Amino acid sequence: MTIRLPAFDYLTPETLEDAAAALADPDRSVIIVAGGTDVVPKMKRRQMTPEVLVSLSKIESLRGIRRDDEGRCVLGASTTLAEIHGSSLVPEVFASAAGDVASPQIRNTATLGGNLSLDTRCNYIDMSDSWRQASGYCLKDGGDTCWVAPRSNKCWAISSSDLATVALALGGSVKLTSVRGERMVPVEELYNNDGIAYSTQAPDEILVELVLPKDCGRATYQKLRRRGSIDFPLLGVAAVVSFDDAGVCASARIVVGAVASAPLRATEAEEFVVGRSFTKEVLEEAGRLATQSVRPQDNTDTGSRYRKWMVPVFVEQALRAVADTSE
Ligand SMILES: Cc1cc2nc3c(=O)[nH]c(=O)nc-3n(C[C@H](O)[C@H](O)[C@H](O)COP(=O)(O)OP(=O)(O)OC[C@H]3O[C@@H](n4cnc5c(N)ncnc54)[C@H](O)[C@@H]3O)c2cc1C
Known part of the structure; x- marks a missing residue:
């Protein structure tokens, strides 16, 4: 069955100012479309029914990758994931993670801005409208029940952006603009652990x-998914670690993605590993600590227990990967 798109107006501003003005329209529902790899399926499923789509495709200033005067890597929001994957200017871990998103066809179209602004996902909402209507609309869909956790008044839809997890671990910041002006926001402050209000970005921003900072330390991203050729993460662990000359951990940022409505820092595990060498016992304890605060739900491919079991495995794997590069 073909699912048709609902009717909408399509604007293609050529400057950021015009795009910001179009998004500030108080009389119509307006959203941004970049690569459309998430927006278009959602519109077909009637999860999004904007009256106006503002395409960023004609705004040249949003494209490209450069190093600024301080050596930081600056990536334009409309840069495609394929371009990021192929760029030698981008920290290796970020380029590699971009290459692990979806499939080659999607990466040729999908953008960085769309990835970092990706809506949360859940088995109960990423379905056709007729399916959702028949089973009863969930909390994120305007209903009054979360079908994942019916006694919860919180939506548990999952953050599934690979690059959000890595950008957070790297200590990145984003520039947001709207008719009210510009602001820089650390990626750490860009997300809320709430499946509905998952972003601190205003709808018109x-x-x-x-x-991304110049010096990232040793970094890795370990992604669990069913099919390596296309699937969303069931779990993603990013670790960015530095060591002193004696091989003792001097700093660590460990981020666990795709198990909550936002990528989460495993702060207890981070604090535990600093000042220690990465022995087998230290890595095991870090994995255990990182798992404590994580509560995956049964709202994606594979059961929640399996995903929870895999958290310590992937945290250990990530820390071993950054330790190994010192050899
Ligand atoms: C089969 C399949 C597999 C996928 N696998 C993965 C995966 O493994 N990992 C993963 O992370 N994602 C995955 N995705 C999701 C998606 O394709 C990517 O996240 C992609 O990067 C989204 O970018 P886009 O440009 O297509 O976004 P769009 O669909 O255009 O937009 C997505 C959202 O971001 C907003 N947006 C876009 N650009 C901006 C901007 N500059 N400023 C503010 N808001 C903006 C839009 O309004 C919309 O809400 C998959 C999708 C499909 C269909």
Whole structure:
């Protein structure tokens, strides 16, 4: 069965100012479309029914990757994931994670801004409208029950952006712009652990660029998914670690993605590993600590227990990967 798109107006502003003005329209529901790899399926399923789509495709200033005067990597929001994957200017861990998103066809179209602004996902909402109507609309869909956790008044839809997890671990910041002006926001403050209000970005704000620090330390991203050729993460662990000359951990940022409505820092595990060498026992304890605060739900491919079991495995795997590069 073909599912048709609902009717909408399509605007293609050529400047950021015009795009921001179009998004500030108080009389109509307006959203941004970049690559459309998430927006279009959602519109077909009637999860999004905007009256106006504002395409960023003609705004040249949103494209490209450069190093600024301080050596930081600045990535324009409309840069495609394929371009990021192929760029030598981008920290290796970020380029590699971009290459692990979806499939080659999607990466040729999908953008960084769309990835970092990705809506949360859940088995109960990523379905056709007729399916959702028949089973009863969930909390995120305007209903009054979360079908994942019916006694919860919170939506448990999952953050599934691979690059949000890595950008957070790297200590990145994003530039947002709207008719009210520009602001820089650390990626750490960009997300809420709430499946509905998952972003601190206002609906009329355009993500302009991501800035990644010059020195990232040793970094890795370990992604669990069913099919390596296309699937969303069931779990993603990013670790960015530095060591002193004696091989003792001097700093650590460990982020666990795709198990909550936002990528989460495993702060207890981070604090535990600093000042220690990465022995087998230390890695095991870090994995255990990182798992404590994580509560995956049964709202994606595979059961929640399996995903919870895999958290310590992937945290250990990530820490081993950054330790190994010192050899
Ligand atoms: C089969 C399939 C597999 C996928 N697998 C993965 C995966 O493994 N990992 C993963 O992370 N994602 C995955 N995705 C999701 C999606 O394709 C990517 O996240 C992609 O990067 C989204 O980018 P886009 O440009 O297509 O976004 P769009 O669909 O255009 O937009 C997505 C959202 O971001 C907003 N937006 C877009 N650009 C901006 C901007 N500059 N400023 C503010 N808001 C903006 C839009 O309004 C919309 O809400 C998958 C999708 C499909 C269909």
